Amino acid sequence: MTTTGRQRPAPPHVARAPRPAAVRRAEAAARARDRRRARRRRTFLVAGVVVLLLAAAAAAVPALLGRDSGGAPEAAPTAAVASRPTPTPTPTPTARERAAATITAAWTDRWRGSAGFLGKAKGPASCAGSVADPTRCTQAYAGGTLVWRPAKDAAVPGRGGTVTVAQTGDPGTDLVIVNKKRPLDPKTFSPKKLVAVAGPAEVMRPEAASALRAMFRGASKAGLPLAVHSAYRAYEVQASTYEGWVAAHGKKQADNESARPGYSEHQTGLGVDVVASTGSCTAMGCFGSTDQAAWVAKNGWRYGFVVRYPKGQEKTTGYMYEPWHVRYVGKKVAADVRATGAKTLEDFFGLPAARTY
Numbered sequence: 001m002t003t004t005g006r007q008r009p010a011p012p013h014v015a016r017a018p019r020p021a022a023v024r025r026a027e028a029a030a031r032a033r034d035r036r037r038a039r040r041r042r043t044f045l046v047a048g049v050v051v052l053l054l055a056a057a058a059a060a061v062p063a064l065l066g067r068d069s070g071g072a073p074e075a076a077p078t079a080a081v082a083s084r085p086t087p088t089p090t091p092t093p094t095a096r097e098r099a100a101a102t103i104t105a106a107w108t109d110r111w112r113g114s115a116g117f118l119g120k121a122k123g124p125a126s127c128a129g130s131v132a133d134p135t136r137c138t139q140a141y142a143g144g145t146l147v148w149r150p151a152k153d154a155a156v157p158g159r160g161g162t163v164t165v166a167q168t169g170d171p172g173t174d175l176v177i178v179n180k181k182r183p184l185d186p187k188t189f190s191p192k193k194l195v196a197v198a199g200p201a202e203v204m205r206p207e208a209a210s211a212l213r214a215m216f217r218g219a220s221k222a223g224l225p226l227a228v229h230s231a232y233r234a235y236e237v238q239a240s241t242y243e244g245w246v247a248a249h250g251k252k253q254a255d256n257e258s259a260r261p262g263y264s265e266h267q268t269g270l271g272v273d274v275v276a277s278t279g280s281c282t283a284m285g286c287f288g289s290t291d292q293a294a295w296v297a298k299n300g301w302r303y304g305f306v307v308r309y310p311k312g313q314e315k316t317t318g319y320m321y322e323p324w325h326v327r328y329v330g331k332k333v334a335a336d337v338r339a340t341g342a343k344t345l346e347d348f349f350g351l352p353a354a355r356t357y
Contacts, residue, residue, distance in 0.1 A: 096134040099150035099161075100125040103139065107146060107163050107350075111339050117332035118165075119143040138166070143332070144175065163350040171268060174207065174330050177345055178265055179354035180255075180318040187262025188235045191269040198228035205269040208304075208328035212272060215296075215303035224292045227277035229284055229324065233266040255357070256320050263357075265308060270328045288323040300326055301334040306345065316344045316353040 093101070103125075114120050119142030127150075129135035139146045145166040167173040169182070171189045178184055194203035197212050204212065212228075219226045233241065239261035245254035265271030276282050276292040287293050297307055308327040309319045329337070329345070342348035 094131045095150070096127050096129070096131045099134040099137050099148075100127050103137075103146060103148055103163060107148075111336045116336050117143050117330070118146070162352075165349055168349050168351065174205075174270060174328065175333065175349075176268055176270070177349060177351060178263060178268060179346065180259075180263060180357045181352065181354040183262045184267060189262075189267065190234060191232070194232055194269055197231055197272070202228045202231040203269070204231045204272060205328075207330075208270050208272070211304045211328055211331075215300065215305060218299065218303065219292065219295055222295055224295045225277045226274045226292055226296070227282070229273040229275045230266065231272045232269045233264065235261050235267060238262075238264045238267055255318075256314075259319075260357070265325070265327055271308065272326060272328075273322075273324045274326060275324060284322075284324045288321070293323045296326060297323065301338045302331070304328050304331040304334050306334055306337055308345065310343055313344050315355050316346050318354045318356065 112118050122140040122142060125137055125139040127134035127137040134150050137148050137150060146163060147166050148163040149161050151161040165175055167175040168177040169185070170176055171178070171184045172192070176184075191205050193206055195206050195209045196202065197204050197209045203209070216226050238259065242254060242258050242260050245258040248254075249257070259265070261267075273284060274292075274296065275284055275287055276290045279290060279292075281287065281290050296305075300306060305326040305328055307323060308325050309317045309322040311321040311323075314320060327345070333348075337345070337348050340348065345351075346353060
């Protein structure tokens with residue numbers, strides 16, 4: 001029997017040998033690298049397309065809005081745009097308007113503005129003189145009225161002008177400034193009311209007397225008690241005091257240490273000479289070396305007082321250093337004097353120096 005035409009049976013299957021683990025790990029790492037490269041290529045492609053789209057939009061938007069800055073001229077304005085009224089140019093301020101708007105930085109800062117002793121403005125400023133040449137301007141505030149003379153150079157408002165407070169010339173106010181250039185008006189002025197501060201002979205205005213008593217209490221609590229040496233002096237008393245100085249030291253020396261009648265702060269009822277009431281020095285001549293003097297210079301403003309004739313300011317005040325002479329101006333003004341660093345009331349109120357009569 002032959003096997004011709006019959007199918008030969010398949011050979012048995014030959015099994016593959018397993019691949020080593022190192023080979024499998026290498027192949028897996030290669031496939032992971034391929035996947036990462038593919039993701040990066042897709043990311044770069046998408047980013048490139050986005051950049052191209054943004055660039056195209058940036059170029060197209062201005063043209064669509066009619067604001068192309070290229071070589072093509074802008075389209076003629078529409079009728080609606082052409083019909084808009086031409087803005088009226090702002091007129092140049094006159095010298096008078098500039099003077100009314102500008103007082104000087106020293107009087108509009110936070111110390112003398114709404115937070116300072118002047119308080120809030122009451123109405124607009126007004127100026128006298130012509131529009132081209134204002135000669136005197138005023139601005140009323142709750143705590144006083146500013147008066148200033150504008151600078152002649154209108155291009156620089158405030159420079160060269162002078163500023164003061166109207167009450168500095170009124171002997172009936174707490175802000176009156178009397179010195180060798182500014183006599184009391186009238187020279188025989190006497191306060192309407194005076195109250196005792198040290199026995200019946202030493203008196204001051206009520207507001208100054210109350211403040212002095214408060215300051216004395218503060219000094220006593222600090223262990224540095226004070227006493228009054230001399231307070232208010234009437235015109236006749238000041239005349240006698242001044243003549244006594246002239247007789248003893250001559251007119252020139254007297255003018256450095258004593259005021260003429262009608263020119264004295266003591267006559268206002270707001271000035272007072274204080275001394276130490278205990279210790280080795282209880283006189284004016286040595287008061288400056290006492291702890292009491294240092295306390296008064298440091299704390300007097302808290303009660304509304306300033307040392308009126310400071311050391312080194314003789315050319316401004318016209319008087320020698322008097323650490324014992326304090327002047328009542330009120331707590332707000334005293335605080336402002338301290339805050340602004342003004343050495344004298346003349347400096348603070350913008351008044352000229354008064355070295356001589």
